[in-house]
Amino acid sequence: MRDQTSPRGRTLARSLLAAAVSVGAILALTTAGTAAAVPAGSPAPAPSYVEDGYQDPVTALPPVSRPDTRHCAVTVMRHDFANSYGQPFTGTVTPPKDCPGPWSKVVLDWSGSVAGRQYDRLAGVWIGGAEILRTSTPEPDDDGITWNVEKDITSFTPLLRGPQPLVADLGNIVNSTYTGTYHMTLTLTYYAADRRHPAPAVADRVLPLSGDASPGWYELAPGASASKSVVLPRNLTSARLEVYARGGGCDEQWFDAVPSDLAAQDPDYLCGGGPYREVQVAVDGRPAGLAQPYPVVYSGGLVPTLWRPIPAVDQFLTLPYDIDLTPFVGELVDGRPHTVTITPYGAADTWTVDGTLFLTTDHHRARTSGALTGDTLSADPRVTSTRTPGADGATAIRTTAGRDWSTEGYVDTSAGRITTRVSQHTGYTNDDTVADGGRHQVVAQRDAGTTVVTTTVRPRGHGGGRTHAVRHTWSYPIDVTMDIPRYVDGDNYDLRGSVRQQRALTDSARAGSSGPWRPFAATDDTVTATGVLARDGGTVVSADGTGAEHYRGTTDTGRRYDRTLTAEHGRLTSDVRRP
Numbered sequence: 311m312r313d314q315t316s317p318r319g320r321t322l323a324r325s326l327l328a329a330a331v332s333v334g335a336i337l338a339l340t341t342a343g344t345a346a347a348v349p350a351g352s353p354a355p356a357p358s359y360v361e362d363g364y365q366d367p368v369t370a371l372p373p374v375s376r377p378d379t380r381h382c383a384v385t386v387m388r389h390d391f392a393n394s395y396g397q398p399f400t401g402t403v404t405p406p407k408d409c410p411g412p413w414s415k416v417v418l419d420w421s422g423s424v425a426g427r428q429y430d431r432l433a434g435v436w437i438g439g440a441e442i443l444r445t446s447t448p449e450p451d452d453d454g455i456t457w458n459v460e461k462d463i464t465s466f467t468p469l470l471r472g473p474q475p476l477v478a479d480l481g482n483i484v485n486s487t488y489t490g491t492y493h494m495t496l497t498l499t500y501y502a503a504d505r506r507h508p509a510p511a512v513a514d515r516v517l518p519l520s521g522d523a524s525p526g527w528y529e530l531a532p533g534a535s536a537s538k539s540v541v542l543p544r545n546l547t548s549a550r551l552e553v554y555a556r557g558g559g560c561d562e563q564w565f566d567a568v569p570s571d572l573a574a575q576d577p578d579y580l581c582g583g584g585p586y587r588e589v590q591v592a593v594d595g596r597p598a599g600l601a602q603p604y605p606v607v608y609s610g611g612l613v614p615t616l617w618r619p620i621p622a623v624d625q626f627l628t629l630p631y632d633i634d635l636t637p638f639v640g641e642l643v644d645g646r647p648h649t650v651t652i653t654p655y656g657a658a659d660t661w662t663v664d665g666t667l668f669l670t671t672d673h674h675r676a677r678t679s680g681a682l683t684g685d686t687l688s689a690d691p692r693v694t695s696t697r698t699p700g701a702d703g704a705t706a707i708r709t710t711a712g713r714d715w716s717t718e719g720y721v722d723t724s725a726g727r728i729t730t731r732v733s734q735h736t737g738y739t740n741d742d743t744v745a746d747g748g749r750h751q752v753v754a755q756r757d758a759g760t761t762v763v764t765t766t767v768r769p770r771g772h773g774g775g776r777t778h779a780v781r782h783t784w785s786y787p788i789d790v791t792m793d794i795p796r797y798v799d800g801d802n803y804d805l806r807g808s809v810r811q812q813r814a815l816t817d818s819a820r821a822g823s824s825g826p827w828r829p830f831a832a833t834d835d836t837v838t839a840t841g842v843l844a845r846d847g848g849t850v851v852s853a854d855g856t857g858a859e860h861y862r863g864t865t866d867t868g869r870r871y872d873r874t875l876t877a878e879h880g881r882l883t884s885d886v887r888r889p
Contacts, residue, residue, distance in 0.1 A: 364880025583658025640680020
């Protein structure tokens with residue numbers, strides 16, 4: 311849940327003992343204005359440029375492709391989120407009569423506007439109990455901003471064919487200080503299939519693992535897990551789990567956390583627990599898969615002027631993590647309840663998690679059977695941490711971790727025996743230098759890995775078999791420098807920061823067990839930003855930032871896409887698209 315009052319959340323300062331307003335609250339109060347004279351005798355603040363508002367958020371990500379077919383756009387929600395904690399929007403989604411399906415694509419548009427002063431807020435959308443969108447909001451200026459997030463939700467087609475309950479949650483507070491109301495619209499556009507744009511293959515069944523409350527995500531305290539007991543189809547052939555996970559409070563920026571004993575020395579500026587996190591999945595208590603979370607930064611994170619108007623990677627469109635559970639299918643088709651558990655390992659504060667199963671069944675057999683034949687995944691990763699004292703009281707902390715594991719199982723189907731092996735290798739390092747009582751911090755984190763899913767089909771009565779493999783690689787580097795040269799109270803402070811973050815993803819496939827890997831999708835999204843924010847005597851005397859984003863990779867149709875944005879003073883200065 312997004313902070314309502316003063317948790318450390320989006321800044322390096324959690325709270326100050328003598329301050330009536332925390333650093334986090336101050337950032338939400340920052341609005342455009344004109345620099346005023348600095349009172350005599352005050353320490354020199356950061357350079358005295360004050361942004362005159364900022365333009366609507368803009369991103370270099372490729373748009374979702376939209377087929378040139380008959381289509382129907384249905385607005386399923388228009389709602390204002392004001393004092394909305396614990397008060398989600400509820401409604402019903404019904405497929406339009408003029409576009410009954412089948413569909414070549416279904417696209418969600420989440421559009422909003424907000425003006426005034428407001429925190430960034432976490433938001434989610436559920437259809438039929440399954441979370442189909444995880445996002446967060448921008449922080450506005452006085453004049454107001456608008457933005458739009460679009461997402462292809464065709465994979466949820468089994469839930470879209472008939473009327474389903476709709477839930478949209480965006481916890482917000484409006485009062486004399488936090489004045490921004492989020493005016494949100496949710497639209498679904500259904501694109502009819504035709505000969506040139508056929509309906510894609512999707513799962514036979516979509517099974518939410520969401521909680522019973524509304525909204526359905528789980529808010530987990532440190533050490534807690536989310537579990538759901540489900541009965542799966544007895545003719546199951548494959549199972550994929552889609553997981554959402556975001557940290558809150560101190561774990562919003564978990565990548566800059568330090569060992570707890572060091573954080574205890576400067577609790578106003580540092581968070582403990584160390585920087586390593588992973589999202590673990592278990593089936594009936596047995597480790598079954600994991601994902602390393604992306605280091606998301608909210609729009610008020612570190613210094614809000616970093617993200618105006620170019621948002622951080624994953625800020626508005628949160629990507630879920632895919633975990634293939636097919637090796638366990640043979641254990642899950644006995645008609646009995648089975649428990650799937652999601653655990654944010656290493657959490658030092660609240661994590662908001664959720665999951666959805668995508669299931670494929672045998673269309674020619676009422677029952678399948680099989681077994682799990684291998685599982686080398688352990689519950690505890692190998693994490694090491696070393697400290698090196700430096701000059702002027704600085705401390706350098708290096709944290710490393712690594713994983714090499716596999717699961718394997720088979721299921722006997724009408725097509726023969728299908729054997730699936732999932733193997734994963736991960737590597738992680740975090741170098742963090744902390745100085746000046748936590749007021750200066752430099753973080754360099756490198757997080758990368760590879761998952762390979764190998765499937766072999768051996769038809770009954772035939773020797774040999776067909777083998778196919780898919781490889782997914784990821785890299786999540788982030789570099790952060792944060793300085794708090796001055797912090798007296800909520801009316802007198804100076805914050806400065808710079809960030810470089812990247813998300814590089816590549817999906818490849820090969821036929822056979824040793825053929826060449828052939829890439830079919832790629833994403834390389836890099837954002838760099840600098841920001842400064844200062845108040846003196848309650849007046850904003852400095853609010854400025856620069857930003858750039860370079861996306862290169864493929865669109866959802868496989869075409870190459872290359873776009874570069876640059877911005878200064880809250881305004882876009884260039885937008886270059888290459889063939």
